[in-house]
Amino acid sequence: MSKLDSKIPEGNVEQKWTKYKASVALVNPSNKRNLEIIVVGSGLAGASAAASLAELGYKVKVFCYQDSARRAHSIAAQGGINAAKNYQNDGDSIYRLFYDTVKGGDYRAREGNVYRLAEVSNSIIDQCVAQGVPLAREYGGMLSNRSFGGTQVQRTFYAAGQTGQQLLLGAYSALNRQIGLGTVDMYARHEMLEVVKIDDKARGIIARDMVTGKLERHFGHAVLLCTGGYGNVFYLSTNAMGCNATAAWKAHKKGAFFGNPCFTQIHPTCIPVSGDHQSKLTLMSESLRNDGRIWVPKKKDDIRKGNEIPEEERDYYLERRYPAFGNLVPRDVASRAAKERCDEGHGVGASRMAVFLDFKAAIDRFGKSQAKKLSIENPTPAQLKEFGKQVVEEKYGNLFTMYEQITGENPYEVPMRIYPAVHYTMGGLWVDYNLMTTVQGLYCLGEANFSDHGANRLGASALMQGLADGYFVIPYTIGAYLSKEIAVKPIPTTHEAFVAAENEAQAQINKFFAIKGSKSVDHFHKRLGKIMWEKCGMARNEKGLKEAIVEIRELRDEFWKDLRVTGKPDEMNPELEKASRVADFLELGELMCMDALNRSESCGGHFRIESQTEEGEALRKDDEFAYVAAWEYKGNYTYEMHKEELKFETIKIAQRSYK
Amino acid sequence: MNLTLKIWRQNSGKEQGQLVTYPVKDISPDMSFLEMFDVLNEQLVSKNESPIVFDHDCREGICGMCSMVINGRAHGPKTGITTCQLHMRSFKDGDTIVVEPWRAQAFPVIKDLTVDRTAFERIQSKGGFVSVNTGTAQDANCLPIPKDDADASFNAAACIGCGACVATCKNASAMLFVAAKVSQFALLPQGKIEATARVKNMVAQMDLEGFGSCTNTGACEIECPKGISLENIARMNREYLVANCKD
Ligand SMILES: Cc1cc2nc3c(=O)[nH]c(=O)nc-3n(C[C@H](O)[C@H](O)[C@H](O)COP(=O)(O)OP(=O)(O)OC[C@H]3O[C@@H](n4cnc5c(N)ncnc54)[C@H](O)[C@@H]3O)c2cc1C
Ligand code: SF4
Ligand code: FES
Numbered sequence: 001m002s003k004l005d006s007k008i009p010e011g012n013v014e015q016k017w018t019k020y021k022a023s024v025a026l027v028n029p030s031n032k033r034n035l036e037i038i039v040v041g042s043g044l045a046g047a048s049a050a051a052s053l054a055e056l057g058y059k060v061k062v063f064c065y066q067d068s069a070r071r072a073h074s075i076a077a078q079g080g081i082n083a084a085k086n087y088q089n090d091g092d093s094i095y096r097l098f099y100d101t102v103k104g105g106d107y108r109a110r111e112g113n114v115y116r117l118a119e120v121s122n123s124i125i126d127q128c129v130a131q132g133v134p135l136a137r138e139y140g141g142m143l144s145n146r147s148f149g150g151t152q153v154q155r156t157f158y159a160a161g162q163t164g165q166q167l168l169l170g171a172y173s174a175l176n177r178q179i180g181l182g183t184v185d186m187y188a189r190h191e192m193l194e195v196v197k198i199d200d201k202a203r204g205i206i207a208r209d210m211v212t213g214k215l216e217r218h219f220g221h222a223v224l225l226c227t228g229g230y231g232n233v234f235y236l237s238t239n240a241m242g243c244n245a246t247a248a249w250k251a252h253k254k255g256a257f258f259g260n261p262c263f264t265q266i267h268p269t270c271i272p273v274s275g276d277h278q279s280k281l282t283l284m285s286e287s288l289r290n291d292g293r294i295w296v297p298k299k300k301d302d303i304r305k306g307n308e309i310p311e312e313e314r315d316y317y318l319e320r321r322y323p324a325f326g327n328l329v330p331r332d333v334a335s336r337a338a339k340e341r342c343d344e345g346h347g348v349g350a351s352r353m354a355v356f357l358d359f360k361a362a363i364d365r366f367g368k369s370q371a372k373k374l375s376i377e378n379p380t381p382a383q384l385k386e387f388g389k390q391v392v393e394e395k396y397g398n399l400f401t402m403y404e405q406i407t408g409e410n411p412y413e414v415p416m417r418i419y420p421a422v423h424y425t426m427g428g429l430w431v432d433y434n435l436m437t438t439v440q441g442l443y444c445l446g447e448a449n450f451s452d453h454g455a456n457r458l459g460a461s462a463l464m465q466g467l468a469d470g471y472f473v474i475p476y477t478i479g480a481y482l483s484k485e486i487a488v489k490p491i492p493t494t495h496e497a498f499v500a501a502e503n504e505a506q507a508q509i510n511k512f513f514a515i516k517g518s519k520s521v522d523h524f525h526k527r528l529g530k531i532m533w534e535k536c537g538m539a540r541n542e543k544g545l546k547e548a549i550v551e552i553r554e555l556r557d558e559f560w561k562d563l564r565v566t567g568k569p570d571e572m573n574p575e576l577e578k579a580s581r582v583a584d585f586l587e588l589g590e591l592m593c594m595d596a597l598n599r600s601e602s603c604g605g606h607f608r609i610e611s612q613t614e615e616g617e618a619l620r621k622d623d624e625f626a627y628v629a630a631w632e633y634k635g636n637y638t639y640e641m642h643k644e645e646l647k648f649e650t651i652k653i654a655q656r657s658y659k
Numbered sequence: 660m661n662l663t664l665k666i667w668r669q670n671s672g673k674e675q676g677q678l679v680t681y682p683v684k685d686i687s688p689d690m691s692f693l694e695m696f697d698v699l700n701e702q703l704v705s706k707n708e709s710p711i712v713f714d715h716d717c718r719e720g721i722c723g724m725c726s727m728v729i730n731g732r733a734h735g736p737k738t739g740i741t742t743c744q745l746h747m748r749s750f751k752d753g754d755t756i757v758v759e760p761w762r763a764q765a766f767p768v769i770k771d772l773t774v775d776r777t778a779f780e781r782i783q784s785k786g787g788f789v790s791v792n793t794g795t796a797q798d799a800n801c802l803p804i805p806k807d808d809a810d811a812s813f814n815a816a817a818c819i820g821c822g823a824c825v826a827t828c829k830n831a832s833a834m835l836f837v838a839a840k841v842s843q844f845a846l847l848p849q850g851k852i853e854a855t856a857r858v859k860n861m862v863a864q865m866d867l868e869g870f871g872s873c874t875n876t877g878a879c880e881i882e883c884p885k886g887i888s889l890e891n892i893a894r895m896n897r898e899y900l901v902a903n904c905k906d
Contacts, residue, residue, distance in 0.1 A: 052793040067714065068780055070820055071722040087800060123794070130796035132789045132849045134813035141803030159813055165721055166816060173788035180784035188777070211769055240716040274689045279697055280718045402720065405744050406691075471793045520704040522697070567709045571671070572770045574712055575704065 004257070004630055004644045007432040008112035013098075013650045017116040020433075024476055025483035032057035035482050036490060038205055038220030040192045040247050042069030042175065044168055044463060045446025046226030048470025051174035054183040056475055058482075061218060062175065063187045063207055065242055065577075070172045073228055073240040074466065077164020078285035078399065080146060080156035081463040083121040088145050092153040094118045099651060101461060104150040104330050105426070105454020106604035106620060107653045108260070108628070110646060112433060113452050120472040121464050125157055127471055133170040135159050148459035149286055150330035150658075156460045161285055161398045167463055171470070190216070191577060192247045193505040195223065195254045195442065198497045202251075202442035206498070206505045210577065213570035215502050217493035221485050222441045222478060225251060226470070229425040229447040231264065233585045233592065234537070235529025237422035238270060238283040244581040245588050248429050248448050256437035257630040257642065259430035259450030261588065262596035265457055265605045266538050267423030268334035271406050272354040281421040282406055284357070284399055286459040289327045291362035291395070292416070294318050294334070296355050300345035306356050306415040317341055325658040332456045332605045332618070333658060335420035339538050340616065342419070349417045358415035363388030420538060424462060426453045426605065427595070430630040430644075434477035435469060438632075441481060445469035450628065455604025509569050512579045517562035521578040524559045528552065528582070528589055536593050541609040545597040549590055553637075556586040591631060591639060598641060601625045622653055660686050660752035664699065666711055667759045672767050672775075678757065688748035692735065693718060693725065695747055713772040720744040720884065723819030726826070727772055728759040733823035733882045741821060741884045761822055763831035765869045776822050778868035779836065785864040786857035787840045789849050808846050815842040817885045824879035824887070830871030835879040837865050838895035839887045845898055855902040862899060 009016040027035065035058050039050040042064040054060045064072060086092040097118040102109055125143070129135065135157050136144040145154040159166040178184040189210040196204040196217070204219040230245035231237035252258045269284045295314045302309065317337055319326045329337075338355045341347065348354050367388030371379040379387070389412050393400065403411045429437045429444040431451055436443050446466040453461060535548035559582070567573040602611040602618035603625070611619045628644040661684045669676025683699050690698070693715055700710035716724040725742040729735035735745045750756065758772065766774040818839035825833050841858050844850025850857070873892060880889045 055792045066716055067776055071716055071724050076717050076721050125799045126796035129799040130791045132844050132847050134809050134816050137804060137806045137809040139806050141805055142800050176784040177788040242716050275687055277690045277694045279694050282719050408748055520701055566704055572712055
């Protein structure tokens with residue numbers, strides 16, 4: 001028998017959540033006041049959860065490592081957020097969003113969770129608009145939509161190229177309201193370093209005040225980890241510099257199983273690496289694929305500039321290979337196709353590791369329709385171009401500016417160069433339908449959990465999931481647990497479990513300073529990233545993964561022997577912060593490779609070279625691998641895998657096709 | 660290229676700070692300004708010196724964390740971008756670059772180039788929201804909003820809370836920042852109901868935090884990386900006046 005109980009309610013998929021809500025235990029208002037909840041993370045998941053729980057009457061503490069809750073990396077999401085509103089009358093429905101998400105995730109997500117996600121998606125849009133989030137609108141005053149990869153309807157809501165910013169500021173404003181009312185205590189510049197467990201239940205955390213360096217103990221009847229993804233294992237990613245796995249990883253080592261750690265999303269449209277100094281990669285929103293066309297020269301090693309290559313010598317390889325979805329195939333498919341072209345010698349730019357994303361056709365098309373709108377007969381080519389540019393600017397202006405700023409090239413005039421980069425981690429702490437991990441009272445929301453995206457996340461679905469978890473799921477599901485905790489008085493932080501957890505955190509800090517080695521944290525982080533990217537990146541095979549595991553172990557030994565952390569523990573010390581994050585990445589990286597090695601099928605973002613069709617598409621092995629791999633930490637860098645079988649009762653499992 | 664950096668070092672808010680000179684070599688024009696700092700910090704670590712502490716996170720101009728005054732200008736010589744979006748191609752070989760933290764009474768230095776901007780947080784918690792609980796909203800399209808209003812509101816809401824406006828202003832006024840939030844809601848029907856309380860409470864907190872008053876120099880608008888316009892200040896002044904007339 002598996003140790004895992006996903007707690008998916010009985011009944012058909014449309015009824016599960018409704019029935020659950022009607023029967024879940026409630027906590028009465030006077031008891032809520034006495035229950036304390038710790039929320040680690042202030043991104044979409046954390047801020048929305050904290051605000052909603054405080055509105056219900058719980059006492060909430062929120063932690064984030066930035067100097068303000070508003071700076072969580074959700075702020076950087078560009079493209080949009082999905083919802084099944086069907087405002088465009090183009091045939092969308094909850095069922096279709098559910099179906100697209102399960103299919104997009106290559107049938108490695110739970111039907112029950114995904115259906116719930118699709119079901120609450122509409123309430124998210126309502127909530128955000130009521131909060132004053134200025135989503136994009138049509139001239140008639142109605143909300144505007146665009147389409148994203150992996151779907152054939154327009155269901156993505158957006159705010160220019162700054163959707164994440166606007167949604168996060170909405171959640172942040174709700175959070176601020178509660179801070180003002182005194183129901184939420186905010187701890188910015190605090191980094192969580194340990195979970196505190198008492199009698200097998202999560203009862204608090206140890207956090208480091210990043211200004212004074214002091215370790216603090218905080219009690220909670222429940223602890224919510226909303227700490228985002230771990231893409232920075234790869235060193236270079238579209239994540240922020242501080243994004244980390246520490247909270248999730250420390251929880252893992254205290255008993256929370258880690259689900260599908262190898263499921264990583266490599267985003268197809270990022271600005272290519274320009275040199276060794278590179279510290280992060282910048283995403284160009286997928287929404288660009290709505291209007292931009294992706295191509296490479298037909299000829300190998302063609303060094304001509306993009307504009308100098310005539311139409312007939314261009315290979316629009318996505319349109320060629322996937323006529324039904326064209327440039328809008330899901331991310332995993334688009335990324336692999338770009339890698340394939342570059343590996344075959346068709347890459348462009350100085351590094352030859354890039355493909356073109358071209359807006360010329362869009363500018364022409366928009367120019368014509370705009371001229372028509374303005375009733376200009378016989379517009380000049382210059383006018384057309386100008387009109388076209390205006391429309392493109394309106395839609396993607398900030399992205400174009402960003403591109404120019406980074407590369408020094410003007411994308412209105414020359415095609416953009418793009419290449420895939422690590423972007424999102426579908427894996428994360430395993431949670432049940434209540435979003436509870438395998439540790440009682442310890443929840444995980446947003447990107448940090450493994451739940452809804454299977455082996456590949458569709459564009460505009462992470463914002464939806466973060467806000468669904470925080471606004472509309474956890475406020476119900478936490479009642480199932482807390483209703484049984486009302487008799488528990490706050491546990492004083494002098495309790496031995498708090499002392500022990502603080503000692504553990506302190507011991508690790510002392511250890512860093514004691515090494516007095518010769519190499520910086522970044523040195524090790526870069527080397528880890530290189531191993532991960534080459535051997536556990538877009539294409540993986542048994543040999544490479546086995547090598548990677550050995551190399552990571554060696555690197556980890558070297559780290560603990562030769563690391564140099566400058567400065568002191570009791571001061572603001574970014575080197576120390578980085579060391580503690582990289583120490584965890586060095587363990588998680590190994591587990592990712594182990595998971596990738598175990599899963600000898602290809603699915604979604606996980607591509608095992610050994611498992612592909614004749615046409616080079618990912619080949620799933622449903623008989624063997626239709627399960628979630630949930631890893632348990634067994635001490636001393638050993639792990640045991642548990643399987644949660646995935647049952648597809650509503651959707652017929654099939655090989656994905658976007659052709 | 661080779662450069663001379665003069666960087667503000669200050670161990671803590673309680674101690675005195677000073678400019679310290681660091682030469683850096685072989686800087687690529689494709690590097691970002693903060694990547695150049697990474698290179699310098701690596702050098703410092705290798706010499707067992709303590710690296711320069713500066714705020715940054717997203718490195719793509721949206722989180723609002725980065726905050727350097729470069730050659731006397733908040734976020735450096737180019738307009739419309741943050742410190743992290745500045746690239747070394749904006750400098751030339753042999754340049755001397757002076758880097759200092761935001762300077763304002765309400766933004767005390769924590770360490771080196773890092774300052775404490777929590778005053779902004781306290782202002783936000785006084786009224787930077789619409790009081791609507793989760794789950795109480797009507798269908799989003801029941802409330803049509805003219806595109807122009809939505810766009811103007813968005814433009815105000817694009818503020819990243821970096822504080823460059825304060826750092827630039829000779830009075831260290833936070834008017835542009837506060838006005839951006841007040842405007843975002845003032846332009847939307849959802850925000851109208853609480854408009855009076857919002858503007859009064861936010862302005863009162865702003866004054867309490869020790870930000871200076873606005874004397875309409877317009878420097879904030881020029882240095883704001885997100886192009887937040889002075890019109891917002893005018894709008895806030897109107898809102899404030901109306902709010903006080905209602906008393
Ligand atoms: C560049 C970019 C563009 C994207 N665009 C889109 C898009 O268009 N549509 C879409 O749906 N998704 C998009 N995504 C994905 C989406 O933005 C994220 O998955 C989502 O916002 C994550 O939200 P979160 O709340 O889970 O985590 P985050 O927003 O990452 O928040 C994590 C929080 O945890 C805190 N934290 C982390 N570790 C600790 C610790 N140890 N101690 C204390 N606090 C800690 C941080 O301070 C932060 O507050 C994009 C992602 C990126 C990187
Ligand atoms: S108004 Fe501009 S300068 Fe001021 S905080 Fe906002 S974005 Fe920064
Ligand atoms: S680091 Fe985020 S705006 Fe500069």
